[in-house]
Amino acid sequence: MLTPTEKIWHNGRFIRWDEATIHVLSHVVSYGSSVFEGIRCYATPSGPAVFRLREHVRRMADSAKIYRMDNLGYSAHELAEAMLELVRVNRMSSCYIRPIVLRGYGEMGVNPLKNPIDVYIACWEWGKYLGEEALADGVDVCVSSWTRIGPNTLPALAKAGANYMNSQLMKMEALANGYSEGIALDVAGYVSEGSGENIFVVRDGKIHTPPLGASVLPGITRDSVLTLAHELDIPLVETIIPREMLYIADEVFFSGTAAEITPIRSIDRIPIGKGRRGPVAERLQKEFFAIVNGTKPDRHQWLSPVHAGQPASV
Numbered sequence: 001m002l003t004p005t006e007k008i009w010h011n012g013r014f015i016r017w018d019e020a021t022i023h024v025l026s027h028v029v030s031y032g033s034s035v036f037e038g039i040r041c042y043a044t045p046s047g048p049a050v051f052r053l054r055e056h057v058r059r060m061a062d063s064a065k066i067y068r069m070d071n072l073g074y075s076a077h078e079l080a081e082a083m084l085e086l087v088r089v090n091r092m093s094s095c096y097i098r099p100i101v102l103r104g105y106g107e108m109g110v111n112p113l114k115n116p117i118d119v120y121i122a123c124w125e126w127g128k129y130l131g132e133e134a135l136a137d138g139v140d141v142c143v144s145s146w147t148r149i150g151p152n153t154l155p156a157l158a159k160a161g162a163n164y165m166n167s168q169l170m171k172m173e174a175l176a177n178g179y180s181e182g183i184a185l186d187v188a189g190y191v192s193e194g195s196g197e198n199i200f201v202v203r204d205g206k207i208h209t210p211p212l213g214a215s216v217l218p219g220i221t222r223d224s225v226l227t228l229a230h231e232l233d234i235p236l237v238e239t240i241i242p243r244e245m246l247y248i249a250d251e252v253f254f255s256g257t258a259a260e261i262t263p264i265r266s267i268d269r270i271p272i273g274k275g276r277r278g279p280v281a282e283r284l285q286k287e288f289f290a291i292v293n294g295t296k297p298d299r300h301q302w303l304s305p306v307h308a309g310q311p312a313s314v
């Protein structure tokens with residue numbers, strides 16, 4: 001269960017956790033009109049630090065723009081500062097940050113343009129997304145019978161609440177069948193992504209990941225994996241991936257803010273490679289966690305320190 005923190009940021013001020021409620025007739029409830037982000041703040045030796053804050057704020061602004069939420073009322077800098085302030089106010093040493101932009105209460109009907117836009121930012125402690133052992137042992141997943149949202153249906157580049165109805169169908173089906181996650185194919189039948197993760201497929205030492213045109217969220221962890229693979233001299237291509245490539249891969253792994261870098265040990269009960277975490281996933285995990293935990297220098301300015309005197313990199 002979610003453990004409340006003290007405060008939530010709402011339209012420029014801090015309110016109590018329990019006060020962060022909306023009217024049932026808010027536009028978002030009937031029509032799914034929200035965009036949001038998920039950001040991790042890690043504990044480092046020099047205090048809590050938010051991972052890739054600038055990129056998350058930018059993606060939220062992009063999502064809002066796609067849905068014609070033209071004026072959030074706050075600049076990228078103000079939103080980033082609000083998130084850092086929230087972590088300070090709640091005295092968190094590490095946490096997950098969830099900013100949400102939603103169409104609020106005012107009018108009913110599909111037309112969203114008359115409803116106010118509300119911005120909330122909450123944070124809480126969030127452990128390992130796919131279970132405690134997932135990072136070391138890998139997870140058992142399936143290919144979903146649900147197809148990822150088509151390119152001319154809901155825009156996949158936007159991280160919109162409504163997209164997650166599709167994700168929920170995938171997730172519930174996977175759980176009902178004893179898997180921890182589902183992998184969706186896109187409308188053309190090629191590998192797209194997990195319900196809340198991007199995916200990578202390794203064969204003969206080369207990493208493959210679906211391109212943005214395969215209805216994937218432009219994951220910020222995905223982008224970090226691209227950078228780290230390049231630096232570690234692991235070849236990587238963004239390319240369409242046929243489903244059966246999953247089964248004959250040496251390794252498959254997920255990336256995501258919540259899932260971090262999670263190896264996949266079987267798909268549809270077929271063992272992947274040796275049926276456990278492979279060396280490529282392990283190398284990337286090692287590098288990723290060394291940076292986010294502050295044991296290696298933050299050579300890309302990926303971390304925004306939470307505490308005063310250290311300006312955010314936004």
Ligand code: PPE
Nearest residue numbers: 038195196197198217219220221256257258
């Ligand atoms: N694809 C989807 C569909 C997705 O939801 C996420 C993040 C990603 C890829 C990876 O993106 P990024 O976090 O920028 O690397 N999913 C978020 C929500 C999870 C949830 O259950 O809520 C997350 O990981 O925070």
